[in-house]
Amino acid sequence: MGFKDQVARDIQNVFLDSEFGEPVLFGSIGMDSIELLAVVDRDMNELTAYETAEGTYASKLTLYMRQADLGYxxxxxxxxxxxxxxEDTYPYIVRRVAAEMGILTVEIEANRS
Incomplete structure (x- = not known):
């Protein structure tokens, strides 16, 4: 087994297993939302959401998911x-995307009231 094979196994069995990952719904316009496992990082982003206008704030999340699960x-x-x-889906805007070794890191943001 090579290094890439071991990384692929670790992604599935360690990083995005049911202990660290949680089931989420993710979709976009023209594509149905799909349920997949993702690590949702709320650390500091959601807790320190900055105020954007009176009565609203920006909710930011970072998602880590398998690129193969999402399909794009x-x-x-x-x-x-x-x-x-x-839960019901809520619209977010993608602010940053990185794809490395089969893992997508997707930062999303939404205005909330």
Whole structure:
């Protein structure tokens, strides 16, 4: 087994397993939302959401998911829909995307009231 094979196994069995990953819904215009496992980083982003206008604030999240599970790579400024499994989806804007070794890092932002 080579290094890339071991990394692929670790992604599936360690980083995005049911212990660290949580089921989420993710989709975009023209594509149905799909349920997949993702690590949702709320650390500091959601807790320190900055005020954008009176009565609103920006909610920011960073998602880590398998590129193979999603089936495409979102692009910056794309409108996507996100929710934890079992909740209603909410529109977010993709602010940054990185794809490395089969893992997508997607930063999303939404204005909330």
């Amino acid at each position: 790579v979102p692009v910056e400024n794309q409108l996507v829909y996100f929710a934890l499994a079992g």
